[in-house]
Amino acid sequence: MPRISSNVLLIIAAVLMLIAIYMVFIYAPTERTMGDIQRIFYFHVSSAWVGFFAFGVTFFYSAAFLKKKDLKWDNIAVSSAEIGLLFTTITLITGSLWARPVWGIWWTWDARLTSTLVLWLIYLSYLMLRNYIESETKRAYLSSVVGIIGFTNVFLVYFSIRWWRTQHPAPVIAGGSGSGLAPEMQLTFGFCLVAFTALYVYILSKKVEIGRAGWEIEDIYRTLDDK
Amino acid sequence: MSETKSVFEAQNIVKRFGRSAVLKKLNLRLKQGEFVSIFGPNGAGKTTFLKISAMIISPSEGNILVFGENIKNAGDLARVEIGFIAHDTFLYRNLTARENLKFYGNIYGIEDIDSTINHCLESVGLLNRAEDLVSKFSRGMLQRLTIARAFLHDPTIMFLDEPYTGLDSTASVFLNELIHKFYNTDKTGILTTHNLDQGYDLATRLVILNNGRIEFDADKDSISKNDFRDKYTEIISS
Amino acid sequence: MIYISQIVSVIRKDIIAELRTKSTIGAMLLFGLTIVVVFSFSFNLDLQEQKNLAPGLLWTAFIFSAILGLNYSFSSEYENGCMQGLLLSPIPRSAIYIAKLISNSIFILFSELVILGFFVWLFDVRFTMNWHWFVLLMVLGTIGFSATGTIFSAISAETRMKVFILPLLQLPMTIPVMIAAVEATSILLGKETKFTFDAWSTMLLVYDVIFITLSVMLFEYILEE
Amino acid sequence: MNYLYAAYTVIWLVLFIYMYSLNKKQGELKKEIDHLKQKIAERS
Numbered sequence: 001m002p003r004i005s006s007n008v009l010l011i012i013a014a015v016l017m018l019i020a021i022y023m024v025f026i027y028a029p030t031e032r033t034m035g036d037i038q039r040i041f042y043f044h045v046s047s048a049w050v051g052f053f054a055f056g057v058t059f060f061y062s063a064a065f066l067k068k069k070d071l072k073w074d075n076i077a078v079s080s081a082e083i084g085l086l087f088t089t090i091t092l093i094t095g096s097l098w099a100r101p102v103w104g105i106w107w108t109w110d111a112r113l114t115s116t117l118v119l120w121l122i123y124l125s126y127l128m129l130r131n132y133i134e135s136e137t138k139r140a141y142l143s144s145v146v147g148i149i150g151f152t153n154v155f156l157v158y159f160s161i162r163w164w165r166t167q168h169p170a171p172v173i174a175g176g177s178g179s180g181l182a183p184e185m186q187l188t189f190g191f192c193l194v195a196f197t198a199l200y201v202y203i204l205s206k207k208v209e210i211g212r213a214g215w216e217i218e219d220i221y222r223t224l225d226d227k
Numbered sequence: 228m229s230e231t232k233s234v235f236e237a238q239n240i241v242k243r244f245g246r247s248a249v250l251k252k253l254n255l256r257l258k259q260g261e262f263v264s265i266f267g268p269n270g271a272g273k274t275t276f277l278k279i280s281a282m283i284i285s286p287s288e289g290n291i292l293v294f295g296e297n298i299k300n301a302g303d304l305a306r307v308e309i310g311f312i313a314h315d316t317f318l319y320r321n322l323t324a325r326e327n328l329k330f331y332g333n334i335y336g337i338e339d340i341d342s343t344i345n346h347c348l349e350s351v352g353l354l355n356r357a358e359d360l361v362s363k364f365s366r367g368m369l370q371r372l373t374i375a376r377a378f379l380h381d382p383t384i385m386f387l388d389e390p391y392t393g394l395d396s397t398a399s400v401f402l403n404e405l406i407h408k409f410y411n412t413d414k415t416g417i418l419t420t421h422n423l424d425q426g427y428d429l430a431t432r433l434v435i436l437n438n439g440r441i442e443f444d445a446d447k448d449s450i451s452k453n454d455f456r457d458k459y460t461e462i463i464s465s
Numbered sequence: 466m467i468y469i470s471q472i473v474s475v476i477r478k479d480i481i482a483e484l485r486t487k488s489t490i491g492a493m494l495l496f497g498l499t500i501v502v503v504f505s506f507s508f509n510l511d512l513q514e515q516k517n518l519a520p521g522l523l524w525t526a527f528i529f530s531a532i533l534g535l536n537y538s539f540s541s542e543y544e545n546g547c548m549q550g551l552l553l554s555p556i557p558r559s560a561i562y563i564a565k566l567i568s569n570s571i572f573i574l575f576s577e578l579v580i581l582g583f584f585v586w587l588f589d590v591r592f593t594m595n596w597h598w599f600v601l602l603m604v605l606g607t608i609g610f611s612a613t614g615t616i617f618s619a620i621s622a623e624t625r626m627k628v629f630i631l632p633l634l635q636l637p638m639t640i641p642v643m644i645a646a647v648e649a650t651s652i653l654l655g656k657e658t659k660f661t662f663d664a665w666s667t668m669l670l671v672y673d674v675i676f677i678t679l680s681v682m683l684f685e686y687i688l689e690e
Numbered sequence: 691m692n693y694l695y696a697a698y699t700v701i702w703l704v705l706f707i708y709m710y711s712l713n714k715k716q717g718e719l720k721k722e723i724d725h726l727k728q729k730i731a732e733r734s
Contacts, residue, residue: 040697047701066686069287071246086708090701097697118637125633132624136245138690142620145683146634149613152679153638156672160641163668164648166659199705206712213719215246220726222247244690283552284690306555315546317553321482333474334554336467360485376550 016195054084062144074140079207122150264430310382475564497530520650558685609642
C-alpha cells in the first residue's frame, strides 16, 4: 500500500466525484428511449465494477496471506471484502430502482444481476464466518480459503445463468452495455469508473489504517503486561 | 555414543498466534538415545512446540529437521518416524480397538499388521478386548489403547505431552514399561510435564521453557534434583 | 501405491464407522423423504405441471439432504482429536480431502437413490431417455456438492455455529450445479431445450474438476493453526 | 423520475454513513492510543 496519507486520497476522490456528478447530471445527454432515468446507469455500473474489483483484491490478498502467513495481508483482504460488500449492496439497490420504472419489475434472473447477488451472498458469509472464529490466525486461514473459492465460483455462476437465461429469455437490458452509448456518455461512464475507484482506494486505506491502529493498541497492552 | 548425526533438530522456531509470538526463536538438538524433559508453567508454549516438532502444525518461522533432513522436503516420509501421546486419544469411538489400530497401521504402511497389533495390544493388556467398541472402553483402558496406538509403528522419535496427568495407576505402569523399553533400544524422546520428580527421573536432559524461550538446557547428571528444583522456581518467578 | 491405499483405508474407516451407527445416513434419508412429502403437499398440481417442477423439487431434496450429511462428515475426526492423529500420520493432507470427498459422495449418492425411489413413487416421474443417463447426472451432481461441501464442512467444523455456517457457505456455491442438474434432468424427462444433455453434463464435469483441484490445493491451510 | 433521485440519495446516504462511521472509529482509536501513550509517559 503506497504510503500516501489517506487525506490526500480523500481530496483526490472528492474532486473526481464532484466532476463525475457534474458530468452525470449535466454533461451527459439524455437517453432517447428511457429519458433521464438512464442516468442511474453511470453510478450503478461503476459501483458494480468497483465491488467486483474489491472482491478481486480480497482474492489476491487472501492468496498472499496463505503464501506469506503475514496477518498484514489478511487485514487488507478483509477490509477490501467489506468495501466490496458495501458497493455490491449499492449496485443491487440502484439496479432495482432502475429496473422498476424501465421494465416494471424489481428483479430479473439475468446473468449479471444474479452473479452480483451471489457475490454479495458469498462475501456476506465470508464476513459472518470471521465473527465465529476466535483465534486470529485460524480466522485468517479459513476466510482466505473461502475468499478464494467464493470468487472463483462467481465466473461459473455467470456462465451457468447465461446458458440458463437463453432457455427462458428475460427482458433484454436496454442500453445496459456500454457499447450503444453516445461518446459523451462513454466519457461520463469512464470518468465515473475512475472516481469510484479513487473512492475505493481512499476507503481501503482508511480501513487498513483502522486495522493497524487496533493492532497498535494490542501491542501497547502487551508491552504493559510484560512490564 | 559416537558423535552421531542429530536425530531431531529444531532451528530458530518462532510461532505466532495472531501477532503475539508464543515461541521466540527456539533451538533444540537431540542425538540418538537422548530423552528430554521439558518443564514450564502453563502457557509457556510446551504443547505448541511439541505439535510443531511432531509436524502437526507448521512454525511461523524456522525449520524442523529429522535425521538432518528438512521436513519441508521429506514431509510425509519423515512422519513415519514420529510418535505422539497427547491428552486426546486419537481413537474412533465407533470402531473396535483392532479396527482403530488396523486403520493407523494401514496409514503408516506397516507390513505384518495383524501380528504387530496383537503384540501391541498384549503389551498394554488389552488383547482380550480387541473386538470391543472403543466407545465402551473405560478411561484406563482408553489410555492404555492410546499408548498402544502411539507405539504401534515403532517410532524412532516419541513425543509425550504431559502423558502422566490423569493417568490411572495400571496405565502409568504400562507407560513406564514402554518408555524404559524405549530407552534400551536407543530411541529418542521429548516429554513435557509439570511433575518435576517424574520428569527428572525419566530424562537424560532437562529443559525449562518459559514464555516462549528456552531458559535452561543441561544434561541431568550436571545438576542434582534439588538444585534443579531451586533453578526451576528461580526461573519461573523471575 | 501408498497414497491410494491410505485414501482407501480412510474411506473404509468412514464406511465401517457409519454402518455401525447409521446416524448420518438415517438423518439424510429421513430429511430427504420429509422434504419430498412436504413438496407433494405444497405443490398439489396436475400431471403436466408436475413434469416441469419434478426436476427442481428432486434436486432441492438432494442438496438439502446432502448438506445435512456434510455437516457431520468431519464429526468423527473432531471427536477425540482424531484429526490430529491424521495430521501426525504420514497421510498427505490432500489425501485426507480426497478420501473424505469420496466417502461423502458415497453417502450422499446412497441417500439420493432412496429419495429418488420415493420421489418416483410419489410423483410417478417416467424417464423417456434410458435412466442410466440420470445416474451419471446424479454422480456428477453429487461430486459437485461434495467437492466444495467437504472443504466447507471442514471449515465450519472449526466454528461454533457449524450447522448454520455450512449451508450459508455451500448454497451460493452450488448454484451452477443446481442449474445444470435441473436443466439436464428436465431434458431427460423429455423437455426440448436449446442446450443438449451433454452440454449441461460437461458443465457439471468442469465445475467438479475446477473445485476438486482448488480444494486439494487449499485443504492443508484449513488444518493450520 | 423520483426513482433517479431515490437512487442517488441511496448511494450518497450509504457512502456518507459508512465513511462517517469509519472516521468516528478511527478517532476513538487515536484517542485511546494517545491516552495509553500518555499513561506510559507518566509511568516511566
